[in-house]
Amino acid sequence: MPVELTTLDDCALLRLNRPEALNALSFGVLKEISDALTEVAIWKVRALIVTGAGEKAFCAGADIKELGGRPLIDCKRGAELGQAAFAKLDRLPFASIAAINGFAFGGGLELALACTFRLGTPSVKLGLPEIKLGLIPGYGGTQRLPRLIGEARAMEMIMLGRTVVAEEAARIGLLHRIVEGNVVDAALAFAHEFSSYSLLAQQFAREAVSRALDVPIHEGLKIEADLSTLAYGTADALEGMSAFTEKRKPEFKDA
Numbered sequence: 001m002p003v004e005l006t007t008l009d010d011c012a013l014l015r016l017n018r019p020e021a022l023n024a025l026s027f028g029v030l031k032e033i034s035d036a037l038t039e040v041a042i043w044k045v046r047a048l049i050v051t052g053a054g055e056k057a058f059c060a061g062a063d064i065k066e067l068g069g070r071p072l073i074d075c076k077r078g079a080e081l082g083q084a085a086f087a088k089l090d091r092l093p094f095a096s097i098a099a100i101n102g103f104a105f106g107g108g109l110e111l112a113l114a115c116t117f118r119l120g121t122p123s124v125k126l127g128l129p130e131i132k133l134g135l136i137p138g139y140g141g142t143q144r145l146p147r148l149i150g151e152a153r154a155m156e157m158i159m160l161g162r163t164v165v166a167e168e169a170a171r172i173g174l175l176h177r178i179v180e181g182n183v184v185d186a187a188l189a190f191a192h193e194f195s196s197y198s199l200l201a202q203q204f205a206r207e208a209v210s211r212a213l214d215v216p217i218h219e220g221l222k223i224e225a226d227l228s229t230l231a232y233g234t235a236d237a238l239e240g241m242s243a244f245t246e247k248r249k250p251e252f253k254d255a
Helices: 027-040 072-091 107-114 129-133 141-149 151-160 166-171 183-191 199-212 217-232 235-245
Strands: 003-008 011-016 047-052 057-059 095-100 103-105 117-120 125-127
Touching: 003 027, 011 027, 011 183, 027 072, 047 057, 047 107, 047 183, 057 095, 057 107, 072 107, 095 107, 095 183, 103 107, 107 125, 107 141, 117 183, 129 151, 141 151, 199 217, 199 235
Parallel strands: 011 047, 047 095, 057 103, 095 117, 103 125
Antiparallel strands: 003 011
């Protein structure tokens, strides 16, 4: 199967399994990713880890041999397919972590950008090289990258098709952490740093931050106040505050 969906401890693991093709994103693979994200959304897990099979590549990007010679309407539908698939990561009831092994180019980096967090080994290479083919990113790269690292840096990466390595990626905020050893094990350990917290509170936090990027600060503060108020109304908030005063570990029920 080119897309494998399994569990790993209290997390789900989505693995691209086309190492012979450097885990490239054919249109069939994009559809399988979309279906897998629909399925995992109802699983009782605490986080999703996304990775690629093998040590060479997280994902090499789009399957180039599928891209040429298509009517323009099919080109647009292809972009919309990738965008819709990756957008499902935003709607998951739990956070997602891109465990990047090797390189992530084009659609592979766009998949990682759509995740909540990104971890990579010291040897990772990240880039959006579509400009070198006379194209531009089509699966969300032009929108998510500037929101993440700023307009100037994103413009340089996209317009020059420039590859960045792990150290620079961490410095500019493209990677959250550089990790040694098995990147999936590192991602699982990272997930355990937040997975015991209330999923409801995590959802409110993710929504508040993501919506803040699209509105003026005074509107963002209203969003924060609304979501903060909703958080106060949960049983988890009562449990968390009670546990604090009673000097014990809270037992959140996601309610």
